[in-house]
Amino acid sequence: MAAILFFFLLLSANFLATTQQGHFNTSLGSSLTPTRNSSWLSPSGFYGFGFYQQGNGFCVGIFIAGIPQKTVVWKANRDSPPVPANVTLLLTGGGRLILQSAEGEETSIVNTPEPVAKASMLDSGNFILYNSDEEIIWQSFRNPTNIVLPGQGLLAGEELYSSVSETDQSTGIFRLKMQHDGNLVQYPKDTPDSSAYAYYSSSTYGRGDNVSLNLDGHLYLLNYTGFTIKNLVPGGYSTEETIYLMKVDADGIFRLYSFTTNQSNMSIVWASSDDKCSPKGRCGLNRYCVKNDGDIYCQCLPGFAVSGERGCQ
Structure with a gap:
């Protein structure tokens, strides 16, 4: 099957x-x-x-x-x-x-x-x-940008890049790559494909060159024989009158969304991380991420002051 x-x-x-x-x-x-x-x-x-x-x-x-x-x-x-x-x-x-x-x-x-x-x-x-x-x-x-639709898949070597914001679809600062080694990994945009820069991994390294990410109500990885090597989202979700899409959001976390034709907004079904500070490089140069009551803030390291939109000097 x-x-x-x-x-x-x-x-x-x-x-x-x-x-x-x-x-x-x-x-x-x-x-x-x-x-x-x-x-x-x-x-x-x-x-x-x-x-x-x-x-x-x-x-x-x-x-x-x-x-x-x-x-x-x-x-x-x-x-x-x-x-x-x-x-x-x-x-x-x-x-x-x-x-x-x-x-x-x-x-x-x-x-x-x-x-x-x-x-x-x-x-x-x-x-x-x-x-x-x-x-x-x-x-x-x-030729994907930041979203995978049902039936589309993300094939080996393909990448998704986050958007700048929810209203600006220009290329953001995070990427999700389906690597040729079978691993699905997230990195900051301008970094090598190295574990030192990764902040999310499917932990499927070495599972083959033709692994793909697929979506049909849940997210899972298949190898070239059609064998499911990992379910990223536990269980499955009904596709009756419900549409799903997977998106690398501007904050660097990729999420599975659902909606129906009468909804005005999409609902989050699953997220790759609940920690909004987990994406590396989110706060820019010489800044670090701080969580406070569900919100996050970027603060300068000691001895540095804010300089520009995403950095401290």
Whole structure:
């Protein structure tokens, strides 16, 4: 049974791409603007690819359109600033997905090895680009940012990076990596893959090169044979009318969330740590983390004074 589940998870994106094309394909020449016809929806309308508002501007990404609170699950050009309302998202006749300014300047949304023939936003939350032979040449599931959706998985060598904040999806200061040694590990962003910098580990070192993190109501690690080598979340949770996602939050802790279509907010089901001071580097240079009645504070080491947003000198 585990083997069947494993291969289903790895092949689900291709299966959905085949079965959910129909009239929901986005063809060459299609365009979106932030204020009118702002997204391409999945067949059910639950997920959307297109513009969402951030501050006084707009960003391009994938979001859950089927709940009251528009939750972003993937952002294009993650560290680029928001754009004004007079831009156009265009799948060009030449097979490029670009952002075009009012002055005609072009910015690529994704880079593909060959021209795009069509695109699809699937009900799995996966946005897919195809070539003229209907082969997948790019998909958001294999280019994750800070979230894993059911059926997506995090494959060996792939990483998630936290966001700056809940409202700013730019790259934050923490990462979660599914290592080639079979270990799922968290580090500060700009550090080597070394145990000296790790602050979370699944303790599955040496379990093989093809271990993946999977989500379908609970989080677990599978090897290439489909054998579950570790359940990160004890037990399982009902998937009936409930949707789950796993996110590396801005505070460096990764959490399993659940929600239903009538909820305005997601609920935390499980967290990799209850200690909000556990992520290394959270407080910046020459500062340390202090807990007080559930809140945390960053204080300067003795002899240092606050200098800048995340440091002491």
